[in-house]
Amino acid sequence: xxxxxxxxxxxxxxxxxxxxxxxxxxxxxxxxxxxxxxxxxxxxxxxxxxxxxxxxxxxxxxxxxxxxxxxxxxxxxxxxxxxxxxxxxxxxxxxxxxxxxxxxxxxxxxxxxxxxxxxxxxxxxxxxxxxxxxxxxxxxxxxxxxxxx
Amino acid sequence: xxxxxxxxxxxxxxxxxxxxxxxxxxxxxxxxxxxxxxxxxxxxxxxxxxxxxxxxxxxxxxxxxxxxxxxxxxxxxxxxxxxxxxxxxxxxxxxxxxxxxxxxxxxxxxxxxxxxxxxxxxxxxxxxxx
Numbered sequence: 272x273x274x275x276x277x278x279x280x281x282x283x284x285x286x287x288x289x290x291x292x293x294x295x296x297x298x299x300x301x302x303x304x305x306x307x308x309x310x311x312x313x314x315x316x317x318x319x320x321x322x323x324x325x326x327x328x329x330x331x332x333x334x335x336x337x338x339x340x341x342x343x344x345x346x347x348x349x350x351x352x353x354x355x356x357x358x359x360x361x362x363x364x365x366x367x368x369x370x371x372x373x374x375x376x377x378x379x380x381x382x383x384x385x386x387x388x389x390x391x392x393x394x395x396x397x398x399x400x401x402x403x404x405x406x407x408x409x410x411x412x413x414x415x416x417x418x419x420x
Numbered sequence: 421x422x423x424x425x426x427x428x429x430x431x432x433x434x435x436x437x438x439x440x441x442x443x444x445x446x447x448x449x450x451x452x453x454x455x456x457x458x459x460x461x462x463x464x465x466x467x468x469x470x471x472x473x474x475x476x477x478x479x480x481x482x483x484x485x486x487x488x489x490x491x492x493x494x495x496x497x498x499x500x501x502x503x504x505x506x507x508x509x510x511x512x513x514x515x516x517x518x519x520x521x522x523x524x525x526x527x528x529x530x531x532x533x534x535x536x537x538x539x540x541x542x543x544x545x546x547x548x549x550x
């Protein structure tokens with residue numbers, strides 16, 4: 272198990288399916304990725320919280336996950352917290368038409384096809400994590416596969 | 421600017437209560453009051469973009485928060501929205517002690533029941549307001 276932590280920030284947008292997929296894919300990575308420890312933060316805490324929350328992207332190498340090309344999570348993080356280390360735009364993965372679907376947004380309305388989209392986006396988040404340069408890990412040396420003594 | 425009440429949840433990603441806030445708001449705007457209410461992505465509000473502050477400024481808003489940080493309420497107020505009611509998920513949850521509601525990823529049946537109750541409360545406020 273790695274001691275290193277990566278931050279993942281989802282837009283969780285409520286207006287369209289892309290937001291739901293971004294939220295679920297982020298949750299999937301948080302729950303299932305074991306090689307690298309992951310942490311998250313509720314995006315609105317940048318304004319509702321304190322300095323600790325606004326330091327998030329300074330403390331953790333951070334990946335933003337946005338449901339549409341407005342890229343609210345990416346832009347908010349760079350505006351309030353710090354530079355991000357990678358970003359995932361769900362609409363580029365599942366298509367803009369799917370991402371901007373305003374009728375199917377609730378979890379209970381999702382079908383198997385939607386959960387496949389979640390898996391695909393989660394895969395892209397993991398790829399983005401793998402591209403983070405080793406020197407981004409809060410001054411620590413990244414042990415790669417974790418087998419380093 | 422339209423006259424629809426804006427129902428804006430926190431969608432908190434760390435705990436089940438954030439998901440309950442999100443699902444209750446979405447049930448309200450998509451199923452119970454689609455003609456009278458709509459939602460706006462809270463993440464868009466956080467950006468502070470003029471496009472979204474123009475959309476929310478001076479509008480009647482109902483916020484739905486899953487924890488005492490009250491992110492939805494605070495961010496909507498900062499953006500100039502008129503918060504006519506702050507819904508606190510935990511107030512309804514307290515009436516269902518001992519139940520398992522699910523996780524921040526997926527609700528269990530008890531979670532869906534609480535979501536329906538909260539959505540009903542929001543819909544009542546919207547209907548009284550119109």
